[in-house]
Amino acid sequence: MRFSGFSRPSKPLSCLGLAAALVFVAIGWLQVIPNAGVFGWIWTIGALVIAIYHVFNIVLPQGVPETTYDFASGQGNLLGGRSTxxxxxxxxxxxxxxxxxxxxxxxxxxxxxxxxxxx
Structure with a gap:
């Protein structure tokens, strides 16, 4: 029998990540966009995507999987049931x-x- 699972940041870690991302969005909006042009938009949009990711992890019960694992029951490893x-x-x-x-x-x-x- 095969099992699969995933890992994601915990809710407290996602709250911290959201706070940091919002700080970077504010820095991007107030400092980087006016001074760096296109790079400022890329910076701000990237920070906004990270903020949205953490909002999903906070709000949704299962969150957004960061790493997905697939392993065989009773094998005791994450190598798809293959032992080294x-x-x-x-x-x-x-x-x-x-x-x-x-x-x-x-x-x-x-x-x-x-x-x-x-x-």
Whole structure:
């Protein structure tokens, strides 16, 4: 089974980002546009887009996703379920836990079957 999720700035962080963006909009409107022309408009519009982004994160329950993750259930990584370890290394981990008495033989066999099923 695959799961996906996303991260976004927290509401307090978005409030801080909104305040900073509004300061940059004001600076752009009052200082940069009169003195820098086209660059001033680009500056101000960019700051306005950032402000709108943070408003959406504050107002909407789910916000605007900044990073989207897609991962397989039970794999424990964000690489789409692919492990960077070799099969032997992955099998050695539950074997070591069984040898230490941390997991039972039944739990070991279950984990072993899960690892072998990914081949």
């Amino acid at each position: 370890l070799t099969v032997e290394e992955r099998l050695a981990q539950p074997r070591a836990l069984r040898a230490k008495g941390v997991v039972s033989e039944q739990e070991y066999q279950h984990q072993r079957q899960r690892i072998l099923a990914t081949l």
